[in-house]
Amino acid sequence: MPGEEKSEETYSSVGCDGLTQFTRTVFGSLPRADQRRWAEVYLRGLLKVQGRKSIRNIADAVLADTSATQSLQQFVNQSPWDWGPVRARLASSAHRLIRPTAWVIENSVIPKRGEHSVGVEPRFVQYQGRTVNSQLGISIVAADDFGCFPLNWRLHLSNRWLADQNKRARTRIPDSVEACSEMELALEMVDELTTEWGISPVPPIVTGAKPDDALTLAEGLLRRSRSFLIQVEGNVDTLLGSPSLAVQTACSFPPIRTDSLRRPDRTCQDRPQRSLVVIGSTANTRRQPQVHHVTTALLRPQSRANRNLEEASIRLIREQTVGRRTDRSWLTNLPASAIRDMTTIQRMRHYTRSAIRQFEDRFGLRDFEGRSFPGWHHHLTLVSAAALFSALGESARQSA
Structure with a gap:
C-alpha cells in the first residue's frame, strides 16, 4: 500500500x-x-x-x-x-470467555454528515424521538450477567442504495450484497456464526421486533432449530389474525398483583405456569401494586413452502397490566420447563443495549x-x- x-x-x-x-x-x-x-x-x-x-x-x-x-x-x-x-477468531475467543446466556440482536444508529457514506440516509430513531441522518448497523451480541461482546456485524442497505449503480461503485458495495430486511440480515449472521464459523453451543436468541418482523424471525429460527425469545413491539393482535398462523391452544391465568409475585419455586415441578406470571414484571413492589393479566397461546405456522414448520409451535405470551394502555408480548419456542428463566434472558437485551451505547464512546463505534x-x-x-x-x-x- x-x-x-x-x-x-x-x-x-x-x-x-x-x-x-x-x-x-x-x-x-x-x-x-x-x-x-x-x-x-x-x-x-x-x-x-x-x-x-x-x-x-x-x-x-x-x-x-x-x-x-x-x-x-x-x-x-x-x-x-x-x-x-478475524471476526471468526474474535467470536470463538469471546464465546469461551463469556459463555453467554443469550445472543442479542441489536441495532446501532451511527450518525453521519452528508449523503456519501455507505448506507447513510434519514432514519427515525425511536429512543431519541427524532430523525437522524445515519447508518444502521445490525449486530449479534453474546451476553451474560457480567459482560457482552459483538460477535458479528451487518450494515443495513436500502433499495435506494443498492439500486443505484453509481453509489454501489463509489462505496465499493460487492455485487453479492442484495437487499435484505434487518431480520434477514440477523438470520444471515446466525448462519455465518454457526455453519461457517462453528460457534456452539448457541444460547437463546433474544431481540425485539415489529409484529411482521417478529414472525419472520421466529419462522427463520424455527427452520434453523434455534431457540428464541422475541418481544413483539406493536399490536400483537395483528399476529393473531395472520393467515400464516393457527392458534392451537390458549389459556389465561387469574389476575396477579405485583406484591404477590415471587421468584419461581424451582422445587415445584407440577406448576410451571407460576413462571409465566413473572415474565417481564419490572414493577417495584414497594410502590403501588399493579395487577397483571397473563395469557399464553401455542401458535402453529401454516407455511406451505416449509411443511416441516407445521410440526413446530411458537408460544405467544402476553402480559396486560391494569391501567396501562399498552401490553407486552413475546414469541418463543422455549419449552415450558425453560420459561422460568425468561426473565433473566429478557434482561440481557436491556443490558446489551446499554453496553452497545458505551461501545460507541469507549471504543469509537461511531467514529x-x-x-x-x-x-x-x-x-x-x-x-x-x-x-x-x-x-x-x-x-x-x-x-x-
Missing part, C-alpha cells in the same frame, strides 16, 4: 506487549506484516484516545506522527483484507470517517477487537 514503506520505522515506537501478541493472534489471517502492524496501531488508538477516535487523532496519540494518517487511512479504507476470518463498504466492516471489526482485548484484561484482573 502506498505510504507504508516506512511502517517498520514508524511502528517501532509502539513497543511490544500484550496487545502486540493479541494482534498477532487475532489478525494472523492478514497476509502482510505491515497490515498486522497497522491493525495494532489502530487498536491502540481505539483503546487510548479520549474523545473522538479519528484516524488523525489515533496517529498522533499512538505514534506522535500525524504523517502516518495516510497509511492508517489506507489500511482501514482501501486495503482489501478479509474481515471474516469511522471513511465512506466505503469494506472500510465500514474493517472499522467495526477493529472496534470488536478492542472490546475483546479490554474484556480479556478485565477478566485477568478479576482472576488475579
